[in-house]
Amino acid sequence: MSLFRRPSADPLWRDEFSVFSDDERYVTRRQFAKFLVLASLGMFVGNLWILVRSWFTRQPVYPAAAIARADEIPVGGVKLFLYPTPKDQCILVRTGADEYAAYSQKCTHLSCAVFYSAQHGRLECPCHNGAFSVRDGSVLQGPPPRPLPRVVLERRGNELVALGLKIQPEAQHG
Amino acid sequence: MAEAPQTGQNKGLTAIDGAMALIVILLLVQIWLLTTTLETFLAGYKETALPAAIVSGLILAACVGLYFFIDRIDFEHRTR
Numbered sequence: 001m002s003l004f005r006r007p008s009a010d011p012l013w014r015d016e017f018s019v020f021s022d023d024e025r026y027v028t029r030r031q032f033a034k035f036l037v038l039a040s041l042g043m044f045v046g047n048l049w050i051l052v053r054s055w056f057t058r059q060p061v062y063p064a065a066a067i068a069r070a071d072e073i074p075v076g077g078v079k080l081f082l083y084p085t086p087k088d089q090c091i092l093v094r095t096g097a098d099e100y101a102a103y104s105q106k107c108t109h110l111s112c113a114v115f116y117s118a119q120h121g122r123l124e125c126p127c128h129n130g131a132f133s134v135r136d137g138s139v140l141q142g143p144p145p146r147p148l149p150r151v152v153l154e155r156r157g158n159e160l161v162a163l164g165l166k167i168q169p170e171a172q173h174g
Numbered sequence: 175m176a177e178a179p180q181t182g183q184n185k186g187l188t189a190i191d192g193a194m195a196l197i198v199i200l201l202l203v204q205i206w207l208l209t210t211t212l213e214t215f216l217a218g219y220k221e222t223a224l225p226a227a228i229v230s231g232l233i234l235a236a237c238v239g240l241y242f243f244i245d246r247i248d249f250e251h252r253t254r
Contacts, residue, residue, distance in 0.1 A: 047230040054220040167218035
């Protein structure tokens with residue numbers, strides 16, 4: 001018994017296979033509309049799945065990890081490191097005598113590795129000419145939809161310690 | 175030149191075609207909504223999930239309503 005079927009004394013085949021050619025146009029349209037409604041149901045289930053995932057996904061806990069010595073890199077120099085897991089490549093840039101900035105190295109467009117351009121003073125993605133500000137990770141140009149995730153740093157003596165990964169608000173173009 | 179009046183059957187088909195066009199438009203909006211919600215969710219923003227699910231549910235309800243409209247016209251025509 002179909003969920004969408006009208007209660008009828010007629011057998012199912014009479015509903016679904018018309019013997020009159022004029023009625024056939026109605027039957028095919030109704031069947032196609034049913035298919036569209038089922039597709040709409042699929043979209044709704046997809047949205048529900050995202051909602052359930054958003055409820056049950058816990059906030060990630062990041063370990064504190066020493067990533068570099070403060071005097072290890074010169075001003076304008078960079079160091080690559082892995083954080084928070086050995087699969088996540090990050091980039092540390094010394095932007096001033098006592099200024100450091102670290103970001104995930106994955107471009108937010110298609111995950112190419114970004115590099116620091118000392119000439120332009122920004123992080124650049126070679127794949128599609130995306131560029132990010134080294135000051136705050138915001139998008140300066142190109143197709144990336146979001147800023148680079150920022151690694152929260154703390155200086156402990158002569159050591160730079162990564163404390164977490166901060167996903168930043170949407171880029172402000174214009 | 176005057177147009178020939180529509181027969182009852184053609185009127186029914188026109189109504190069904192209009193309803194189907196509306197369902198297609200609603201479905202396209204729903205597909206866009208799902209992709210943008212997924213995009214923002216994967217970017218770490220969870221606030222959009224609830225309103226998107228509510229709107230998607232409303233669109234589904236509208237599609238089901240339009241389907242019952244089509245079903246009623248089909249039933250009325252074929253039991254005439």
